[in-house]
Amino acid sequence: MSIRRFRTGINRTSLEDKIIDFITSLESLYSSGSGDLTRKLSQRGSMILAKTEEERGFFYNFLKNAYNFRSGLVHGEGERDVMVDGKKISIEEICSKLEDMTRESIKKYLKLIKYYDGQKKNKKIIGEIDDSIINRKKYSVLKKKF
DSSP states (O other), X not given: OHHHHHHHHHHOSOHHHHHHHHHHHHHHHHOOSSSXXXXXXXXXXXXXXXXXXXXXXXXXXXXHHHHHHHHHHHTTOOOOOOEETTEEOOHHHHXXXXXXXXXXXXXXXXXXXXXXXXXXXXXXXXXXXXXXXXXXXXXXXXXXHO
Protein backbone atom coordinates (compact mmCIF):
# COMPACT_ATOMS: atom_id res chain seq x y z
CA MET A 1 0.00 0.00 0.00
CA SER A 2 2.70 2.46 0.96
CA ILE A 3 4.71 2.03 -2.22
CA ARG A 4 1.58 2.17 -4.39
CA ARG A 5 0.37 5.42 -2.79
CA PHE A 6 3.85 6.93 -3.05
CA ARG A 7 4.02 6.05 -6.75
CA THR A 8 0.54 7.52 -7.30
CA GLY A 9 1.58 10.70 -5.50
CA ILE A 10 4.72 11.08 -7.58
CA ASN A 11 2.67 10.96 -10.78
CA ARG A 12 0.01 13.47 -9.78
CA THR A 13 0.09 17.09 -10.92
CA SER A 14 -1.95 18.63 -8.10
CA LEU A 15 0.12 19.44 -5.00
CA GLU A 16 -2.90 18.79 -2.80
CA ASP A 17 -3.38 15.31 -4.28
CA LYS A 18 0.34 14.58 -3.91
CA ILE A 19 0.19 15.54 -0.22
CA ILE A 20 -2.85 13.33 0.37
CA ASP A 21 -1.08 10.37 -1.26
CA PHE A 22 2.22 10.93 0.57
CA ILE A 23 0.46 11.17 3.94
CA THR A 24 -1.56 8.05 3.13
CA SER A 25 1.68 6.26 2.27
CA LEU A 26 3.26 7.33 5.57
CA GLU A 27 0.10 6.43 7.45
CA SER A 28 0.21 2.89 6.07
CA LEU A 29 3.73 2.52 7.47
CA TYR A 30 3.49 4.27 10.81
CA SER A 31 -0.14 4.03 11.96
CA SER A 32 -1.82 0.99 13.41
CA GLY A 33 -5.30 0.55 14.71
CA SER A 34 -7.62 3.45 15.19
CA GLY A 35 -7.31 6.60 17.21
CA ASP A 36 -4.62 9.21 17.66
CA LEU A 37 -3.29 8.72 14.13
CA THR A 38 -1.61 12.12 14.08
CA ARG A 39 0.50 11.34 17.14
CA LYS A 40 1.34 7.83 16.00
CA LEU A 41 2.45 8.96 12.56
CA SER A 42 4.42 11.93 13.88
CA GLN A 43 6.10 10.09 16.73
CA ARG A 44 7.03 6.95 14.83
CA GLY A 45 8.03 8.78 11.66
CA SER A 46 10.29 11.15 13.54
CA MET A 47 11.98 8.23 15.33
CA ILE A 48 12.81 6.50 12.07
CA LEU A 49 13.70 9.54 9.95
CA ALA A 50 15.62 11.83 12.29
CA LYS A 51 19.37 11.63 12.73
CA THR A 52 19.52 14.02 15.72
CA GLU A 53 17.27 15.03 18.62
CA GLU A 54 16.80 18.48 17.10
CA GLU A 55 15.83 16.98 13.76
CA ARG A 56 13.44 14.62 15.55
CA GLY A 57 11.59 17.59 17.02
CA PHE A 58 11.33 19.24 13.61
CA PHE A 59 10.10 16.04 11.92
CA TYR A 60 7.57 15.42 14.68
CA ASN A 61 6.10 18.92 14.38
CA PHE A 62 6.24 18.92 10.59
CA LEU A 63 4.48 15.54 10.28
CA LYS A 64 1.84 16.56 12.84
CA ASN A 65 1.10 19.78 10.97
CA ALA A 66 1.25 18.15 7.52
CA TYR A 67 -1.26 15.53 8.70
CA ASN A 68 -3.51 18.35 9.90
CA PHE A 69 -3.11 20.06 6.49
CA ARG A 70 -4.14 16.82 4.76
CA SER A 71 -7.13 16.46 7.09
CA GLY A 72 -8.34 19.92 6.11
CA LEU A 73 -8.18 18.91 2.46
CA VAL A 74 -9.94 15.55 2.74
CA HIS A 75 -12.62 16.80 5.14
CA GLY A 76 -13.58 19.73 2.89
CA GLU A 77 -12.19 22.46 5.11
CA GLY A 78 -9.51 23.55 2.63
CA GLU A 79 -5.90 24.36 3.26
CA ARG A 80 -4.78 24.85 6.85
CA ASP A 81 -1.58 26.66 7.76
CA VAL A 82 1.48 24.55 8.45
CA MET A 83 3.70 26.24 11.03
CA VAL A 84 6.91 24.67 12.31
CA ASP A 85 9.33 26.51 14.58
CA GLY A 86 7.33 29.70 14.08
CA LYS A 87 7.70 29.59 10.29
CA LYS A 88 4.83 29.12 7.85
CA ILE A 89 5.64 26.43 5.31
CA SER A 90 4.36 26.79 1.75
CA ILE A 91 2.36 24.07 0.04
CA GLU A 92 5.27 23.50 -2.36
CA GLU A 93 7.65 22.94 0.54
CA ILE A 94 5.15 20.70 2.35
CA CYS A 95 4.85 18.56 -0.75
CA SER A 96 8.61 18.41 -1.33
CA LYS A 97 9.39 17.50 2.29
CA LEU A 98 6.67 14.85 2.37
CA GLU A 99 7.96 13.31 -0.85
CA ASP A 100 11.47 13.09 0.61
CA MET A 101 10.26 11.75 3.96
CA THR A 102 8.01 9.17 2.32
CA ARG A 103 10.77 7.97 0.01
CA GLU A 104 13.19 7.66 2.94
CA SER A 105 10.59 5.90 5.10
CA ILE A 106 9.95 3.29 2.42
CA LYS A 107 13.68 2.68 1.98
CA LYS A 108 14.12 2.20 5.73
CA TYR A 109 11.12 -0.12 5.98
CA LEU A 110 12.51 -2.22 3.12
CA LYS A 111 15.71 -2.63 5.13
CA LEU A 112 13.86 -3.31 8.39
CA ILE A 113 11.42 -5.86 7.02
CA LYS A 114 14.12 -8.47 6.42
CA TYR A 115 14.64 -8.75 10.20
CA TYR A 116 11.11 -10.02 10.86
CA ASP A 117 9.53 -13.41 10.20
CA GLY A 118 5.96 -14.48 9.70
CA GLN A 119 2.81 -12.45 9.34
CA LYS A 120 2.16 -8.86 10.41
CA LYS A 121 5.71 -7.66 9.92
CA ASN A 122 4.52 -4.05 9.93
CA LYS A 123 3.01 -4.46 13.40
CA LYS A 124 6.27 -5.97 14.63
CA ILE A 125 8.23 -3.01 13.25
CA ILE A 126 5.78 -0.56 14.81
CA GLY A 127 6.13 -2.37 18.15
CA GLU A 128 9.89 -2.04 17.99
CA ILE A 129 9.63 1.66 17.09
CA ASP A 130 7.28 2.23 20.03
CA ASP A 131 9.66 0.40 22.39
CA SER A 132 12.55 2.52 21.13
CA ILE A 133 10.69 5.74 21.93
CA ILE A 134 11.02 5.06 25.66
CA ASN A 135 14.17 2.94 25.68
CA ARG A 136 17.36 4.38 24.18
CA LYS A 137 19.11 1.00 24.13
CA LYS A 138 16.31 -0.45 22.04
CA TYR A 139 16.52 2.58 19.78
CA SER A 140 20.24 1.93 19.22
CA VAL A 141 19.47 -1.67 18.25
CA LEU A 142 16.67 -0.60 15.90
CA LYS A 143 18.78 2.13 14.29
CA LYS A 144 21.50 -0.41 13.37
CA LYS A 145 18.96 -2.30 11.27
CA PHE A 146 18.50 0.56 8.84
